[in-house]
Amino acid sequence: MTDLLLLPGDGIGPEVIAEVRKVAAALCPDLALDERPFGGRSYDLHGEPLTAETLEAAKASKAVLMGAVGGPKWASAPRDKRPEAGLLGLRAGMGVFANLRPALCFQPLADASSLKRELVEGLDFMIVRELTGGIYFGEPRYIEDLPAGGKRAVDTQVYTTAEIERVSRVAFELARGRRNKVTSAEKSNVMDSGLLWREVVTELHRREYPDVILEHILADNAAMQIVKNPKQFDVMLTDNLFGDILSDAAAQLTGSLGMLPSAALGAPGTPGLYEPIHGSAPDIAGQGIANPLAAILSFEMALRWSLGRPELADRLLAAVNRALEQGARTPDLGGKLSTAQMGDAVLAAL
Known part of the structure; x- marks a missing residue:
């Protein structure tokens, strides 16, 4: 084998x-x-x-x-x-x-980050990104011609309760072995899929992981907080699209994209x-x-x-x-x- x-x-x-x-x-x-x-x-x-x-x-x-x-x-x-x-x-x-993307700043590279040393020195948080659902896999997806000219493109954001629960369990279990805190990032204020995401994560937390600290954050605010105060995070749970974007932003905190690995489980x-x-x-x-x-x-x-x-x-x-x-x-x-x-x-x- x-x-x-x-x-x-x-x-x-x-x-x-x-x-x-x-x-x-x-x-x-x-x-x-x-x-x-x-x-x-x-x-x-x-x-x-x-x-x-x-x-x-x-x-x-x-x-x-x-x-x-x-x-x-x-x-x-x-x-x-x-x-x-x-x-x-x-x-x-x-x-x-479940995609695990660590934002880990090695001590010798604290001055290589684009942020000030005090913001990244000792940085160690993990982004858990859902990897096989959401807008990258949703149907329908197409580009069509419009009768009056021009085109229209459609991508579909789709999530089920089961998809959200299984990746959330990975985040909660991981947090138990770290600093025991999960921050769930979505756009529940404007997206129905984000609203379902928040509801499912909240209920799973209540039912199975009440010992873990759970916070909710809107994905755009998460992007701002990553460059403002990244050490506040322990495990960040996100969907496929937001996880793709936020993990690249977190990568720059460590000095270079060339420093960050990932695991998909x-x-x-x-x-x-x-x-x-x-x-x-x-x-x-x-x-x-x-x-x-x-x-x-x-x-x-x-x-x-x-x-x-x-x-x-x-x-x-x-x-x-x-x-x-x-x-x-x-x-x-x-x-x-x-x-x-x-x-x-x-x-x-x-």
Whole structure:
């Protein structure tokens, strides 16, 4: 059985996943790895961004680690053949509905944030984003011609009680192991789906998690509070769209998008999907300057959440911090190290 399936994908994906391979070989050489083309690379080879064989391999693994997908090369491909469609299909096919995105500021990078040191020093909160519902999956969705000229586009935001409850349970359970506070972000003031979200979260909290502190916040206010006072948050629970936006805002607090990993989890006993949140970054792809730490930290999350090796995850997290303490920096962090050199710095710290 494959322990970890690697899907390097497009852009800087293969570059950062190569560093994960180096770290995995040093940290846990017994780990069974497999690798498959994915996203635009898979479309070029097979005419599909996600083949049935790759999806089956993902479902049969203990964990999946993705690099990145997409780029201008595939902008003219049919919508259902674009690399991003492969990612959505992978998430849906694996049944991973809870996306964990940590906003963690490493001590050596407190001055690399765009916010003042006192606002981000010691920052550690987790965004739990619903991943397989909402406006990215809702139907109907289409673009139509209007009789009088012009066009109209329609996307549909849809959530059920069951979808909201299952991701909310992940947030509440996670909070119990942290600082015991959940902040649920939605737009219940203007959206019916947001109103249902608030009602379901409130009732689940009353019924099953009264010991956890629950706060509600409107998503636009959440965006403001993330840059005003981010350390007030412990676990932030959001839907798919708002989670996508708010987690990218939170990423900048840590110094760089190249620092933030993510985990997507499903039902107990199913494989998790792990990926850096930085995207394919086609503007720097092939230059060897991408920051591999988000991918390496995604591997750390896989060790912790899916591979049952928390002690190795602790070692890897400490090694990343030590490398940063020793001044290792890629250009996005104001340094000059290449992608491979940053990977080597983590290896040396290990």
